[in-house]
Amino acid sequence: MIESLIAPPPATIAPPPTSITPPASSAVTEPVKTVAPIVFNTTIQNTAFQDKEIRVPVGSTVIWTNKDVVLHTVTANDKKFDSGRFGQGQSFKYVFTEKGIYSYFCIPHPLMVGKVIVE
Numbered sequence: 001m002i003e004s005l006i007a008p009p010p011a012t013i014a015p016p017p018t019s020i021t022p023p024a025s026s027a028v029t030e031p032v033k034t035v036a037p038i039v040f041n042t043t044i045q046n047t048a049f050q051d052k053e054i055r056v057p058v059g060s061t062v063i064w065t066n067k068d069v070v071l072h073t074v075t076a077n078d079k080k081f082d083s084g085r086f087g088q089g090q091s092f093k094y095v096f097t098e099k100g101i102y103s104y105f106c107i108p109h110p111l112m113v114g115k116v117i118v119e
Contacts, residue, residue, distance in 0.1 A: 035119075039063065044072050044106075049114035056096060058118055063093040072112070077103040 037059030083092035
């Protein structure tokens, strides 16, 4: 009679699989970093571009404001942009739509140089 009170042995449970099948595409992709365009204000003063090197993301606008009493230009070396002569208190702006390095100078003062690096 005592034997009937003993529970039967527990059922055996299969162990979990030892390997996991990777998904069809196991390539890891990095998130794309985008930087919003900005407006960068700079000045021309004392017959010099105050920011000799400007770094901006694609789509950004750079605004040069002349604080000198003499006329200046912002002219790309490759002639991609040219402000024409502008005087004290006036500004010139340009939107940079492509990556690259844009070197520029002032026509009346060719030793005045600068560059915009668009990333």
